[in-house]
Amino acid sequence: MAKIPIQPYSGYLNPRSNDDDPALTHVGAGTPGGEYLRRFWHPIAMVAELKDMPMPIRVLGEDLILFRDKSGRVGLVHKHCSHRGTSLEYGIIGERGIRCAYHGWAYDVDGTVLDTPSEPAGSRLKETVCQGAYRTHESHGLIFTYMGPPDQVPEFPVYDTTVWPDDTELVPLKLDLPCNWLQAHENAADPIHTAYLHSIVTGVQFTPSFAALPVLEFAETPLGLLAIATRRCGDNLWIRASDVILPNMAQFGTGFVDGEKEKFALTAAFTRWITPVDDTHCWYIGWRQFNPVIDPRNEGRKENIGRNRIDLMGQTDERPYLERQKSPGDWDAIVAQGPIVKRTHEHLSWTDKGVAMLRRQLRAGIREVQSGLVPAAPRNYGKGIVPTYNNETILSVPQKDGDDKSLLQSFGHKVCKVAIESAHLPVGERQRHVERAVRAMQASGEFYDGLSQAPGQQQEDANA
């Protein structure tokens, strides 16, 4: 970190360096971070966005054309035609693949050259060329792609929060952010902002319960980390534990908790990726989950979800500027960090432990790829449905004599430990198991045990 002078009126002396931590933030082909990100599936579009015309799209700094051919298959190919480079956004979609408008070369969804119509009979030119193309996969209204080495395609991960409870409805959404992907993603590892940005500083944006300062803990999981924020709401304690899943995925609970009613929800209301468009643009893209476990009072609004629309205040730039100035939301705070946060200008505090942990995990993944290894998480995390750890838990644990912060930490830690350690259980059984175990701890008073040792445990140096 650059030395920043500690004296008043020192603007002139502040460092002018533009270190944006390129290893983590740059996403182009051949960059360390870009190569790492290319080992994973990423959502890039809502199915509803892809109509009957070719769709120009930029992903990981590459200009591409997304299309669905008339037999229903999705193609994602390099923008410029392999013949003489015109854009396939002007291509004609066929029964099979897409045909370039300029001289009629036709490409299948995998980039195979199907036709070079102006070549003489017997020409074998088409056998010597292949248009750049990437695999795609459709899931619950989203189109995903894998842009890495073709011989290392990972299994498409199916997370438990997308299949349980059985009546879960996944509603796709995609929001534009004109900034680097990492600062948008780091917001997930920074739960203290939900108190300040969403309540204390700017007024209540979600519910008044968010104004209570949470006790924080950050636990490493097989997928990345769990950002655990525990608050008191009267006699109840409320855990909002958010999955931060490598490299660019996260899950969250609802935005409308009032903390009044007990709740066990070992699932999520938001499952989202931050997919890089290029170094200075990204998408918040994923699903809003609707089911009675995560949203028992049916407060979500499906009709408000879609392209640059979400049923949570402050996630887009749609509000008037003055309103956003008076009560900035996540979109405003994240985009206002700049096109790419200048890391040399940062001063991480102890509440940034999750951010620091995430950066360490990302750097470790980048090093694995640079060493020729497959990154460990989540690609090697078994087969089948991938267990996750997101939970929204509200339980009566009244304050007693002594340090209430220690009680909050004990509660958050013990509940999330059970959630993490229950990952081997089948989807569906896990929720019942966690609720039973937590109820047993509540009945035995276990949350009050050992409180004298608890305070300050989480206050490790975020810069470590």
Ligand code: FES
């Ligand atoms: S530039 Fe595409 S066919 Fe010639």
Ligand SMILES: [Fe+2]
């Ligand atoms: Fe937020």
